[in-house]
Every structure is written in C-alpha cells, then in structure tokens.
Amino acid sequence: MSESARGRVLDVNLHLLDRQIVDRDGEFVAKVDDLEFERGADGTLYIAKIMVGSRALGPRLRGRLGVWMRSIGERLSTDAIPTIDFALVTDIGSEVKVSATRDDLDAAPLEGWVRDHVISRIPGSRHAGE
Amino acid sequence: MKIFQVALGILTAIGGFVDIGDLVTNGLVGARYGLSLAWATVLGTVGICLYAEMSGRVAAVTGRGTFDLVRERLGPRAGLANLIASFLVTGLTLAAEIGGVALALELATSVNYLLWVPLVAFFLWLLIWRVKFSYLENGAGLLGLALLAFGFALWKLHPDYGSLVHQVVAPHKPGTERLNSYFYYAIALFGAAMTPYEVFFFSSGGVEEKWTRKDLMVERANVLIGFPLGAMLSLSIAACATLVLKPRGIEVSTLGQIGLPVAFAAGKVAIAFLILGFVAATFGAALETGLSCGYSIAQYFGWQWGKFVKPREASRFHLVVLLSLIGAAGLVLTTIDPVKITEYSVVFSAVALPLTYFPILVISNDPDYMGDKKNGRVMNFGATVFLVIIVVASVAAIPLMIWTRAGQ
Numbered sequence: 001m002s003e004s005a006r007g008r009v010l011d012v013n014l015h016l017l018d019r020q021i022v023d024r025d026g027e028f029v030a031k032v033d034d035l036e037f038e039r040g041a042d043g044t045l046y047i048a049k050i051m052v053g054s055r056a057l058g059p060r061l062r063g064r065l066g067v068w069m070r071s072i073g074e075r076l077s078t079d080a081i082p083t084i085d086f087a088l089v090t091d092i093g094s095e096v097k098v099s100a101t102r103d104d105l106d107a108a109p110l111e112g113w114v115r116d117h118v119i120s121r122i123p124g125s126r127h128a129g130e
Numbered sequence: 131m132k133i134f135q136v137a138l139g140i141l142t143a144i145g146g147f148v149d150i151g152d153l154v155t156n157g158l159v160g161a162r163y164g165l166s167l168a169w170a171t172v173l174g175t176v177g178i179c180l181y182a183e184m185s186g187r188v189a190a191v192t193g194r195g196t197f198d199l200v201r202e203r204l205g206p207r208a209g210l211a212n213l214i215a216s217f218l219v220t221g222l223t224l225a226a227e228i229g230g231v232a233l234a235l236e237l238a239t240s241v242n243y244l245l246w247v248p249l250v251a252f253f254l255w256l257l258i259w260r261v262k263f264s265y266l267e268n269g270a271g272l273l274g275l276a277l278l279a280f281g282f283a284l285w286k287l288h289p290d291y292g293s294l295v296h297q298v299v300a301p302h303k304p305g306t307e308r309l310n311s312y313f314y315y316a317i318a319l320f321g322a323a324m325t326p327y328e329v330f331f332f333s334s335g336g337v338e339e340k341w342t343r344k345d346l347m348v349e350r351a352n353v354l355i356g357f358p359l360g361a362m363l364s365l366s367i368a369a370c371a372t373l374v375l376k377p378r379g380i381e382v383s384t385l386g387q388i389g390l391p392v393a394f395a396a397g398k399v400a401i402a403f404l405i406l407g408f409v410a411a412t413f414g415a416a417l418e419t420g421l422s423c424g425y426s427i428a429q430y431f432g433w434q435w436g437k438f439v440k441p442r443e444a445s446r447f448h449l450v451v452l453l454s455l456i457g458a459a460g461l462v463l464t465t466i467d468p469v470k471i472t473e474y475s476v477v478f479s480a481v482a483l484p485l486t487y488f489p490i491l492v493i494s495n496d497p498d499y500m501g502d503k504k505n506g507r508v509m510n511f512g513a514t515v516f517l518v519i520i521v522v523a524s525v526a527a528i529p530l531m532i533w534t535r536a537g538q
Contacts, residue, residue, distance in 0.1 A: 018202045018209075020194065020432050027443065031201070031432030052432075061207045069210075094192040094499050102434070111433065115445035124260055125442040 012047075015092060021050065021084065022095045023102045029084070030107050032096060033057040036083065049083040050096075052107045056081050082107040132348075139352040140359070142271025147360020148367075149415030150230035151223065151322035151476040153408070154469055156364050157388030159315050160371025161380055163304055165297035168365055170316040172298075174323025175361035177516045179353050181487050184494040184505065184513065185329045186349040189336035191503045196333045197429035199499075200489045212485045213430045217423060219482045220327045222475045224419040225458040228254070229468020230412035233385040238405045244463060251459035254416050258451055263338045263437040270414025276407030279400045280366040283392040287373050294369055314530040314537045317523050318473065321480030323361065324520075327422040329486055334425040338436050343503065370395075383469060423454035473536065480527045483520045491517060 010016055012035065021029040033056035038048040055077075058070025084098060084107055091097040098105070106112075119125050159167050185196050192199075197216075201209035231250045232243035257266060303312045332353075341349060370391035375382065382388055385408065392404045421437075428435035428447040435447040462468055491513050494505050505513070531537075 018206055020198055027439070028432060028434040031430075033206075033432075057206060061210060063207075065207065065210055094194055108433070111446055114449050115442050119442050119445040119448055122259070122441075126440055127260070128262075128438070128440045 010092065016047075016096070019092070020095045021052070021107075022097050023105065024097075024099055025101055027102045029098065029102050029105055030082075031057075034060055035086075047086045049086055050089075052082050052084065053077075053110075077109055079109070082109065136348055136351045138268060139348050140356040141275065142268050143352045143356020144271075144360045144363065145274030145277070145410070146267070146271040146414055146418075147357055148274065148277055148363055148411050149223075149325070149418075150226050150412045150468075150472050151325060151479070152364045153230070153367060153385070153388055153411070154382070154472040155315075155318050155322040155476055156367040157371045157375075158382040158473075159319060160368035161375035161382045161387075163307065163312065163315065164372040164376055165294055165365075165368060166301045166303060167312070167316055167319055168298040168368060169301050170319035171323055171361060171364055171368070173519070174320040175358060175364075176512075177320075177520065178324045178328060179357050180509070180513050180516055181324075181329055181490055182332045182357065183350060183353045184509070185333040185490050186336050186341070186353065187346060187503055188490065188494050188500070189333040190341040190343060190346055190349060191501070192499050193337055194499075195337050195425055195429045195435075196330050196486065196490060197426045198432075199493045200486075201430050203489045203492050209430060212489075213426060215482050215485055216326055216330075217426055219475070219478050220330070220419050220422050220426065221454055221458055222461075222471065222478060223325060223327055224416060224423060224454060225461040226468060226472040226475045227412050227416035227419055228455075228458055229462045229471055230385065231409055231416060232462065233468055234405055234408035234412060237386055237389070237408070243468070244465065247459050247462050250413070250416075251455050254413070254420055255452060255455050257417060258420060258437070259441060259448070263335070266417055266437075267335065267414075270410055270417060273410030274407060274414055276403040277363055277367075277411055279392050279396065279403040279407055280363065280370055282400055283395040284366045284369050284373075286395040287370070287391070289369070289373050294372070297372075298365075308534070310530060311534045311537050313526070314477075314534045317480045317527050317530065318476045318537070320523050321478075321483070321527070322476040323364070324483055325476070325479045326482050326486040327419050329490065330422040330425050331418045334422070334429070334436070338438055340438070346503070383467075385469065420451055420455055420458075424448070424451040477527050477531055477536075480523050482524070484517070484524050487517060487520055 017032055019032050021032060023029050030052035032050050033053060034051040035047050036049040036051055037045045040046055054069045054073030058066045058073060061069060084105055088098040088100050089096060090099050188199065189195060197213065200212055204212060228247060228250055232246035235246045236243040303309065336349065374391035374394050380387060389404050393401050424447045425435055427450050433446045434444040436444060441448045493499060495510065497504055
C-alpha cells in the first residue's frame, strides 16, 4: 500500500464503498461494489481487495433487486468475482485511484465482451468524435 | 476568447432550453388557460437555474457526473431504484423528442411522421457515434435559436403587452375551467421546465468538456443568463397561443397547431425558421436525452462513459445509448401519438424530480467534495424552498392525473 493510503482513518461506508475507481490513465474502471477483508497476524482487520461487478453489488442490495442483480451476474459469468488488489490503490478522494491500467486489471469482463462482439464490429469504433 | 466562450454558451443555452415538452405544454396551456399559468414556467425556470448551477458546479469541482454521486450519497439500493425511475422517465422523454423531430419533418415534407422515425433514430445514433461533443451541443443549440420566430410572431401580433403582463403577475383561472385541471397543468409546465435529464446532461456535459474551477464563470453565465432567456422563449410560445388560438377556441393536439400563430402573424419565411427551430430543438433534446440514458446507467455502475473517449473504450455506454434509441423509436412506431407521449413525459418528469434534485442539494453542501465551493446560505435557502415545492408537485402529480383524467 502506498504512503497516501496508509494509516488514514476512513469510514468505509462513507469514503470508500460506491466510489468510482479510476485507473492510471484516468479511465473509469468500476465502482467499489464491495470489499474483502483479511485478518493480519496481530488480529486487526485490513482491506485486502476491492470486489467489483454485479455479483459483488447484488448481495449488498437487500430484497428482490439484489437477488436479481446477483442472478444476472451469475448467469453472465461463472469465473470468480473480479477483484482489485487494495495495494494498487494510490489515492482515495472523490474517486479511488489505482496504479494499474484498466486493461491490466481486467475487472470488467462484460465491457471487453461488448467491445469485442458488438462495438468493435461497427465501423468507426476506433475514432474519437470529430 | 473568454467572451466568445461565454456568448456561445449563453446562445446555446437559449436555443437548447426549449424541447418538445416545453413546446407542447406551453402551446397547449396557452391555448386553454392563456398566460394565467405562466407563473409555473417562471417557477420551474428559477428551480432549474438553481439546481443546474449546483450540478454544474459539482461537476466542475469534482469531475463527477450526477448519477455517480447519487449512488454514493443514497447508497446502492435507493440509488438503483432512483436509476430505474430516472432512466424510464428519460427514455420516455427520448421517445417524445424523436416523435417531435418526426412530426416537425412531417410538417416540412408532408411525409408521414412514422416513416421519418427510423431515419431520425439512425441519424441521432450516427451523430452520437461520430461527432465531437461540443459540436453536437453547440450545433443543436444555435439552430434552436430559429425558434425566436415565436418572439417575432408575438411582436408582429402587436399585443397589448400590459394585459399580457397582467395575466402573468395576477394569475386568474379562467372561469369555465376546473381548479384540479388548472393545477394539473401547472405541474406539467413545472415538469417541462425542470425535466431531470437536463441536470444529468448538464453535469455530464461539464465532465465531457473537462470543466474545472476556472470554468465556473462560464457555467454560471450559461445557467443564470441563458436559461432565463430560454424561458422567455417558452413564454412567447404560450403568449402566441394565448393571442391566436385561445380566442378561436382551438385546442392544441398537434405540433402544427402550436406553430399556427407564427404562420398567422409572421408569414412564410417565419414558418421556415419555425420548422427549422422545431427540428433543431427536438433533435438537440433527443441527443441530450439519448446520451443521458447512457450517462445515468454508466455512472451508476462505474463504467467508462462519455464522448471524450473512443466508442470502443466505452463500449457498454455506447451499447446502452444504442439500445435506448432503438427502444424509444420502437415506442413511437407503435403509433401512440407523440404529443400524448410528451404530455405524459412532462408529468412523470415532475414525479421523478425529487429523486435527482435531493442528492444534488446534499452533495453541493458536502465540504469533503466541494471545499470552498460548497453552497452559500442564500443558495441553500432558495434550494430548500424549491425542494419543498418539488416534493409537493411530485406527490400531487399522479393523484391529479387520475382525478382529472390527464387534464380533461
């Protein structure tokens, strides 16, 4: 973990959950949908990973909406829930900055699928607006 | 350069202010109630100025769009319910705008509007896919200024301005009309002026154009000068209908009837401008609502969004925009009257208003995000008063809709 993120007192609910994750190049990666904690040698809890995607978000939504969100996620993918190592976090402000690029993180498989199977097949998808 | 930027911003804000909701509601209400409901448009305009300023300031200071922050502040569950409601209302508005463009093209060509719908939807998608954000916004806004034909027509009608102003400042419900319908249309005008997508779009547009604190001056000029002047344009539509349609007992049920006073008072060239203005205003608003469908979903889920990256870099965002356009065009193709879709869309907008406006008020007061740019006391007082009005309008809208059978 980098200096800036270490040792700050954070209210996880208020300052971390549901914030936008932004990669090294300023591109949007995902939201902090849920967190995975681990217990250190001295027994204190620390944040190990950021969990992203509808399967991470679903269980946080109570009621039917949550069940739907989770089941849609489960039907779209059988791989493990995508996570981002918390050690990559470099800053927590109005956005959560990470030191990797979006492609390296591979936290949004659906984005890649839509890109490869739908959007890239439409002419002009590689050009920014003119 | 700064002056040019400010002037351009104001002009596009005027031309972009009016959309199909404002056109239809102002024309319809003007023909039926005269200017006795103009207070609702004025009220809605003050409200949209306050809240658009806040959302633009939040975007400039934090670089975050409205829905991004809605989820952060309301939590994921309330945020999702909010997203679903806002998306449906914005999608309905998109359908109304697409129908509006098609109806305007029918006026110009006499080709049935249904044939225009697929073409309009395709062209909308193509522009969103290929054209730079600033060109989209400025182009539609500047062409929308052709609606000044309503102002010209009003001047040509040589009205007794004293009596028009009197109707505005001393509202008096026409004797034959029922009070519940009167307030139903007040809510419709309020919803038309304050449509939620305007705030999503304004804030996301600020992020698209990479606003920073330095741009706050331009942002404020857009809102505080451009929007009120745009509202004057809305009022001139109602005034034209008051002077020409109301005395003749014409009830507005088509887009053509709304333009009738211009044809009556100002002649052929003005009609050409008017139709150009109809097309530009509704097309511009369709671009804004189409993008807003994508913005709201992408911002909730944290996907890459925006036209500042290549489409393949924001693939899910572009897929949502594409599907929204197809869905909205499909709704119009069911042959439901676009004017009716519009009437419902403005009332449902009024219902959904608190969902968008409450979180904006909370965030723009948060020193964590806003630092020294958080709301001042005067702003908070005004915004809180408006929040109360918005909640009342929102709660009353559906019961009034049922009670009056949608204003009959």
